[in-house]
Amino acid sequence: MTPADLSRTVLRAVRRAVDEGALRAPVPARVRVERTRPGGSGDYACAVALQLAAPAALPALEVAAVLRERVAAEPGVGRVEITGPGFLSFTLDAPATGDRAVLDAVREQGLAYGHGDALREEILQFHHAREVRAAVTAHAVRRLVVAQGARVRVSCAEASDPDWARLGVTVDAHGTPPVPLTGIRPVPAGATAGELLEQLGPDAARWGLLRPAGHDRAALGPDLLVQGEANPLFRVRYAHARARALPRGAALLGFTAGHDPDGEGPYPYDGAARPLLDLIADHPGVLLAGARHRAPDRVARQLEAVAHAFFDFHDSCPPLPAGDEKPSAAHRARLALAEAAGTVLAGGLSLLGIRAPEHL
Template sequence: MTPADLSRTVLHAVRRAVDEGALRAPVPAHARVERTRPGGSGDYACAIALQLAGPAALPAREVAALLRDRVAGAPGIGRVEITGPGFLSFTLDASAGAGARAARVREIRELGLRYGRVTTEAGRLHRLHHPREVRAAVVAQSVARLLRTQGGRVSVGCTGAPDPRWQELRVRTGPRHAPGESAAIRPVPAGATAAGLLDRLGRDAALWGLLRPAAHDHAPLGDDLLVQGESNPLFLVRYAHARARALVREGARLGVTGAYEPSADVPAPALHTALADHPGVLAAAARRQAPDRVARHLEAVADAFFDFHDATPPLPAGDEKPSAAHRSRLALAEAAGTVLAGGLFVLGISAPPHL
């Protein structure tokens, strides 16, 4: 069960409680579910009871109890507890883990780059505007892509005359006075022009350098962004994607088709967790207008992919016969490559199949 699955389960419980008259409160558009912090209880936590307590005119723990009774026993959930002032803490059902992991890999492979995209922002228009500065323009365009992954409509406008070379960074301007929620994008300036960055770093490295740091941090834009080695996170992410694609091609040549089977569950917890977190990362990055969260998440996926790749090679070696284990590993590798490509797309960075 993914955070998105848990969110849907919680919202369904809220609707049930409202329909049954046990809870008098508006049903929220979404329920935020996050991994439990170190030392906390369970695998995931949700604060929706605290959000509903005011409108329902009930103590948060009482609201949490109403929801717990309607969530307990749902497929994939082993235990639900009420902690603190009214948090719902979920412990997943370990026995259902293999089936859930298989379902997630199938979902990623079926949806492709659409994995993690939702419609919670459908019909909502966001108007982003930024100063005539290259980093602000690039961040605004990436935030627009993130909001679109949530179903939102976005216009991006520049408060000054656009830099003529921004188009090479796929920065587009939109109507300056479109209706909708307005937000100013003002990260720490890059201290460089689009022309200077493109000529020295090229498009992909320039975008990564501008987007990887948090907006309130300085953006390091040195030549280390061009290093073809593990010390360069951009290279590591793109290489992980290229390696995943190479495994799929080689699997096809050997007649090994990726098909994740619960009976051949792959022991790669870090990679499974990173793939499951992808929808939540997109949602949080869109909500906080923080594409740097996507970049850091891609680094985590790449690191986990290489750990899995080295520990459990996806393809048979030598005279080894293809097995269900190889099919599951190959399917997991393909899913990792898909998530990496989708994340790079949100950042506007290419994901070449060969490096």
């Protein structure tokens, strides 16, 4: 069971409790679960009972007890405890199996890992000014919400700049339509699309426009083109290229990614591998939050974190054997994690409209 699966499981328990009359409260759009902090109980924790206590007019501990009863019976949940003023703490069955479930989901879903249907009931109309950062942001937000099942239409106050097409931007209509609108209003870039394309090219320009939060000014200088680890865009794309190169190297050594070869058992993802796996497991929640908050910068920051964790993992737990070392179960499992990281980086860059080359 992944964190996203657990979040949906808890949300179903809330909905069931409301439908059965055990709780009288609005069902939240989503439930956030977080990995338990050091010294805490269980694998994951959730504060939903505290959030529902006031609208339900019940003590948080009583709300937690109602939800505990309904979550504990779910497959994959080993134990549910109530801690503190009403936190729910979850211990999952077979943690190694849960880790493998995350990697299996990435392998099966590919670049669509983290996409979902949480916004399937929403029909959205975004509107922006004739300004390049607003146009690129609206385009990225469109991609994020569509990946969560929403239907979207984007309009611009005036006719589009022809250079926007070179940045991948499309607009459905011009002028202000007579329907409710959601305005996309980031701090203007201070340059035209043509100027940014000439100075930076499409990928660096889009990253520079999308990486800062909308209320912050975008840094659009030559640093975006530097091929060094101080440049977050280069670091993200280099991590992706390195992750894609590893399976090619493994093929030359005669092995592929996998688990439990020859009965050796699943490889435990601990040490430097653990932060990377946790980030991959949290990726669907980040994409959904980016869509809900119209915030592509959240996705960019997630990709930076994945890239950083990937390099830490790669250096501490090499997926390829060195020298005369023979490939082992650990190498196969590490390679599976590296491949998943590459998929997450490629999928996230794709949602931002940025290419993820396999060679840099």
